[in-house]
Each structure stands twice: as structure tokens, then as C-alpha cells.
Amino acid sequence: MIKLLTGNEAVALGAIEAGVDVVAGYPGTPSTEVMLNLMAKRKELGIHMEWSVNEKVAFEIAAGAAWVGKRALVTMKMSGLNVAADSISAIAYSGCTGGLVIFVADDPGTSAGMVEQDSRYYAKSMIIPMLDLASQQECLDYMKIAFDISEAIKGPVMLRSTTDISHVASLVDINGQTGRENKKREAHFERNIPKYTKAASAWCMAQHQDALNRLTYALDTIESKNYNKKYRINEIHFEPDSKYGVIYGGAVQGNLLEVLNRYNIKVNTLKIGMVHPLPENLIKEFLENKNIEKILVLEELDPIIESEIYRIAFLLNKKVEIIGKLNNALHYTGSYSFALVKEALEVLLDSDFNNQDKDLEELMPILEEAQDLIVARPTSFCSGCPHRGTYYALNTAIKNLKYKKDDIIVHGDIGCTILGMNKPFESCWTEVAMGASIGMAQGFKWGGIEKPVIAAIGDSTFFHAGIPPLINAVHQNAHVCIIILDNWWTAMTGFEENPGTVHLKETDTKRVDLVNICKGCGVEKIDVIDPYEPQKAIKVLEEAIKHPGVSVVVSRQECALQAQRRKVSLPKYRVDIEKCTGCQICLNQLACPEMVFHPKTEDHKAYMEISVDCFGCGLCQYTCPFGAIEVIEDGK
Amino acid sequence: MGNNLYLVGVGGQGVVRLGQIIAAYAIEDGQKVRLFKKVGMAQRGGPTLCEIRIGEVSGSRIPPLSADLVVAMELAESVKALEYVKPGGNVILNKSRVYPIHIMTHPEKYPGEEVIEDLFQKTGAKPIWIDAKKIASEISLPIAENIVMLGAITLLSSFDKELMIEVLKKNVPRQIEKNISAFLAGYEIAEGTQI
CATH class of the missing domain: 3.40.50.970 (Thiamin diphosphate (ThDP)-binding fold, Pyr/PP domains)
Structure with a gap:
């Protein structure tokens, strides 16, 4: 089958x-x-x-x-x-x-x-x-x-x-x-x-x-x-009339076979499926083939097989030209496309396979023209995402404390959290590795950054690697403010569970509350905020940022996509067009995907609309200075 | 070199679903198939991409100038597919527009249909235009934009219409009658362009 x-x-x-x-x-x-x-x-x-x-x-x-x-x-x-x-x-x-x-x-x-x-x-x-x-x-x-x-x-x-x-x-x-x-x-x-x-x-x-x-x-x-016979793990193929060889491993196989097939090229090949330990005898057999004078080594990323080919060729005293990364013919970065593999084979065979390159060349000016037309689609938070509320509150708290946005360094972390680097929030400055925000923030303080330093980390990332640096911060009494954006799920990769998850279905796992973890780690200043209630959240964040020592703010609200699966229903909102001035403050502050802006036309003034897919986080109502956003359904 | 279909659009338009249905068709038709779908944050209004390769191919991705058919579910996204159109290949463009925020406030920055038509013409392709959103709405199944496109794809790729309808029935469990109407509407539009 x-x-x-x-x-x-x-x-x-x-x-x-x-x-x-x-x-x-x-x-x-x-x-x-x-x-x-x-x-x-x-x-x-x-x-x-x-x-x-x-x-x-x-x-x-x-x-x-x-x-x-x-x-x-x-x-x-x-x-x-x-x-x-x-x-x-x-x-x-x-x-x-x-x-x-x-x-x-x-x-x-x-x-x-x-x-x-x-x-x-x-x-x-x-x-x-x-x-x-x-x-x-x-x-x-x-x-x-x-x-x-x-x-x-x-x-x-x-x-x-x-x-x-x-x-x-x-x-x-x-x-x-x-x-x-x-x-x-x-x-x-x-x-x-x-x-x-x-x-x-x-x-x-x-x-x-x-x-x-x-x-x-x-x-x-x-x-x-x-x-080897049954599954072709390592496989040698000799082409009697060819003085060229290709040694390859990994995903590059698909494009290699396609190039060979498309241009009807016959070369000696050695496929390496076991990359450690290498099939040294097969490599020797390949190199000892007297016909082979020139070899291309194809492998994505680093020249791991290639270096070994040099070594074995040296041991065999085999004179062979090797094309790959070590002679700068191929690059270390990126995946190896059809075009790249084709070019590499052209170098190996010292010939042009067809005039397709000319076609592409002719296309270049058109592609350049097209480049200017590409509509950028920056990734931001999903509709109803609680992180939108957290970063909105954080930015407002920073402003209320009389700091400029460029004054306060916020270390982001892996996962949805880092989307806080994008417009309109632009809160996060760095992203390193799982849990690193908390350690890096301490380093910035000890390195001499006098203004507050903040770490923003998701729940799963915190459980994963955020706890040891938190203990360290408490132990060293580092003046850092840590915001844990707790949306209950490992959301970025597709809503996997983590120890803090409240499951959708019955489970035999036990939930671990990260607030208790923080308390257990010795954090004395710890608050839980609701990112859908910015007024309170802003006040709490202001206090936390000012706190002389370790402060933790847990911003807690379930990932909106999962909440929808759980059939959570929140109040729905609409815009009163009479009151809406079309100022776009809500849009510019929140970039909510459910907001539809209608520019002024001959028929109507500029106004905002909220789509029927509104999840109901309610942040827009809070941002509107004209009270134009109102609840239409109470969500019950 | 097989039959290569290059599909672009934005999250929520059913680009990947479309690719999966075409792949299911190819299997049903007894052909080899490879399917690449771009995963990432496409779900949230970001760009999506799906490549279907039917027949004797071994690479996972369609090389430049090698797509027998380019399909754009979203107007501006179509420009990203320009370099893949095979000389003499077909292009189907949906008129639907999905505006990110900066375009909502400055819609004049969004490329018009004429500009896009012109670009494709320059590559030697003659795009077929479909207002899939309008057709799907007329059938009162607005979500079936991608199925309207599937109708046009079926004709232009010379897929077996009846077999595709069978595959559709297996793969689209809900509102099948309306989906078939959407499919046939797309098919007929493409037919009209071939006279």
C-alpha cells in the first residue's frame, strides 16, 4: 500500500x-x-x-x-x-x-x-x-x-x-x-x-x-x-564512462536526482545515509575508482562529509579535485535548491546544461519590478491574543513611569512572546534561547544598565528553562522585572500541552501552577494580572518595574485560539459609526486583525469596523478616546 | 518533468486545503505526487504557499520557470509566483484582496489588477481572472473560494472532472452540494476562456 x-x-x-x-x-x-x-x-x-x-x-x-x-x-x-x-x-x-x-x-x-x-x-x-x-x-x-x-x-x-x-x-x-x-x-x-x-x-x-x-x-x-542492499543506506553507483563523482547525503538527494534526470547526466554517485560513522570502505572504493578525477560533495549546512573525503583522499594518496564548501564553491547557509544543485553540477561538469539561465536572466527585470509590488504581511498577534493586552499594558506602564520606549530594554524569549518585537508594540529587543531572557536581563543589570530591565517569557518557555535563572535572580537579588505571559499552552508550535496547561479533554496529568513555582523560588514580589483588563494591569506593571529587586508579573489568560476551541464566549464589540472619528488610534495601538478600516470616500467618512470574528478581548474599547466602541452581546 | 502546480495566497483562504485535494486527486488517478506546504504563521494572515508535483519528480520544490500552473488565491500574492511560471504555462488569478493594516489605511499602495496583468503578460503568460469571492458568495458559501479555483484548475490542468468531483466528495464533508456548484462555476469560467 x-x-x-x-x-x-x-x-x-x-x-x-x-x-x-x-x-x-x-x-x-x-x-x-x-x-x-x-x-x-x-x-x-x-x-x-x-x-x-x-x-x-x-x-x-x-x-x-x-x-x-x-x-x-x-x-x-x-x-x-x-x-x-x-x-x-x-x-x-x-x-x-x-x-x-x-x-x-x-x-x-x-x-x-x-x-x-x-x-x-x-x-x-x-x-x-x-x-x-x-x-x-x-x-x-x-x-x-x-x-x-x-x-x-x-x-x-x-x-x-x-x-x-x-x-x-x-x-x-x-x-x-x-x-x-x-x-x-x-x-x-x-x-x-x-x-x-x-x-x-x-x-x-x-x-x-x-x-x-x-x-x-x-x-x-x-x-x-x-x-545497505535492502534500504540503500549507503550506496555506490559507478558510471563506466564518467570521470565525475558526486558524494551526497540528506535532503539534497531529491534535487540532485531531479537535476541528473532532467539534463540526462550520468555521473558516479555515492549516497551516504549513515553520516556517523561514515562508511569508510565505500568511500575508499569510490575514491579508488581510477576514472574519477573530480568530485562534488553535496550536503546542506557544514562540510562534515566533505572534510572526511579530503582526509580519506589524503590517506589514499588520491589526486582528485573536490568541489564543495572548502573550496568556496558552495555555501554553508540555506537549503540547497534545485537551481543551486544544478549550478554545482555545472561547475563539476564544466558545462552549461541549457539556456534556461538565459530565460531567468530575461525574467530578472520583471522580478525586480514585482519586488516593489510585494505587499508586506508582518506577523502580529492573533485575534484576541492575550499577549496583545500584555504588551499594550507594558508599553503604557513604561510611558506612565516617564520613560521613553527606547529607555527600557525588554528581553523577549522563544515562542509567541517574541512577536512583541513587531509593530505596533516593538517592546522586545532581544531573543536568544529558551529561558535566556531572565538570565540575560540579570547580565544587563550587572553590566551597568541603570534603568529597569525587563524579561518577557511565555509559560512553556518558563517551565522549560526559565526556573534556574529565576532562582539565580532571587539569590543574587538582581533588580529585574520578569513578565510571564501565561497563555496555558505551548502555542507557537501548535498548542502542545505544558505543565501549566488546563486541558481541553480529560487527562491524567497534574497541573503545575507557575505562580507557586515563583513563590517557591523565593520571589517576594509577585502579581497576577489579566491582560484583558489593561487598567489594572498597567498599575501592577508600574509597581513591578519600580520594585527594587526581583519582581514577577504573571499575565494570565488562555491563548484565544484554544479558548475558542473550549467554546469560551466573551462580550462582542462593535463601532458606533456616529462617534467614530476614523482616528485609527485603536488600530495603531493594537493592530487587531479583526479591525477593518474604511478610508474616507465620497459616500462616507473614515471609520473603523470590527469584524464578526471579533473574539471579544475588549482592548479596543479601552483604547478608544471617543467611546465609540461598545458591547453588542454580553457573551453569556 | 511532471505536472507542477504552484499555489499562493494568504492564511485562511484554503490554499493548503486546495493543495491537499489536488494531491488526493493525483493519488486517486494512480499518479505519483509530492506536496510541499509552507508552515509557519500563515494561519494568521501571513502568506501561504503550497506546491504540488505530480508525476516523475524527485525534488521537493518546484524549480523556477517550471510551474505548469500558477494559482494565486490573493491578488498581490500572485507576484511572488512570477518566477515559477513555465514558458507557456497557465496562470489563474483570483481577484480577492486581503489587506494588512498598513494597506487598510493606505489602499493606494496595493497593486491594481492592470499592473499585475501587465507583469504576467511580460513573462509571456496570459492570466485567467476569476472573482472567486463573488461566485462563492452567490452560491452562499463564501468560504468555498478555493473550490471555485479548483474548478478552473481542473479544466486548465486537464484533470478528469468527474474524478475530481468524487475526490471533492471524499475530502469536503460538509455542504457538498454547494461545493460542487462552486467547483462547476469555476470550471465553466475557465472553459469560457478557452474558446
């Missing part, structure tokens, strides 16, 4: 078919949908799955399950790998007894912001075998292989995807799949101090050696199970 699946859907299916016993993850583009797809089947599968508080904890949940012999999966984006790295590295040295797969998705071209990091380095530095996905089919197949390898070598295996794999759908052959493997694994853990602790240098070095040995076992396993 064939199904249209995105890479992430196929990864999830692979995990189910591999008989995964425990799954944990933290949301992050482009990895999120793996868990979402698994979570949708949580009841049916009857296994433990969770959105953990952060990636490090998620990994530890999975690793714990794997230490007692179960098959466990953890999912995260590349930034999450940095968070989890400490524990991953330690577990990689110890190994495990059950199958442990770490799924990580990189984002070349940064479709969702954040660092454009290459997670393949981690496989090398933490001594973990890594499979690199090159198609949606591989997402399904390699997940199962990853579990097999992990169990065989008794250590974790990484499965790495990229945006072009995770977010693209293609037909995946799920034929011959037998459904979920229903192997019952008993939970068992053997006491083995030298293996499971780090408390002696001799043990640590032995563990280091064990980890290195597992890399060899991984290659042996692929060999003995005949995976």
Missing part, C-alpha cells in the same frame, strides 16, 4: 511499527509533528507518551525506559539537542540495553527562525551512530533500522531529518509492513556501577572506549543485516 505522508508522519509510523514502548519530546519546528502524530494514537497504542518539560528531561525519560530494556524514542529540534546534550553524551558513553532512538530535525534555511545549526556534529562529538534521512520513505524505514541497530549495539542511535524531509509529503510504500511489532519487553535493570555511573576515572575511560566500539558494531550491524 502507498500513502502520501510527510516525513514527520512517516517517522511516527516507523516508530509505531518498530513497537516503541515509551515516547517523549518537546515541540520545535520542524520536528513537532512526529509527536503530534504519535499523540493522536496514544490511547489506541496504550503506551506512555509525553510532551516533557524540556528536551533534556524528555531524553532522560526515553533513556530511562531504554535502560530498563524498552524501546524508547525522543524527538526534538536542533536547538533542543543543545539542551539535552549533557545527558545524551553521558548515556552514549554508558550505552543502554533497550533500543533508544533520538530523532532530531535541523532547519537549513531556517523556516522557523533559530540557529541554523548542523546537528551531525553531535553524533561525532557524543560518539553516537547517526542515520541521515534523504526521503520520506527512509523516514519510515530508517526509524525501524535505527531501533534495530540501537538494540544490537546496546547504545543510542540518532535519526536526523531536515525541513525539506520533515515537512514535505510524498508517496511512501507501507507495503509489507506488519503493523505494530508487539514484542513484550520486561522491565529489568541490572546493577552495574562501572557502566551506569561516572564516579571513577577508570570507569569513565572504559565507557569512552565502549562507546567507540559501538560505532564499529553499528557498521557491522548494517553489514550483517544487509541493510
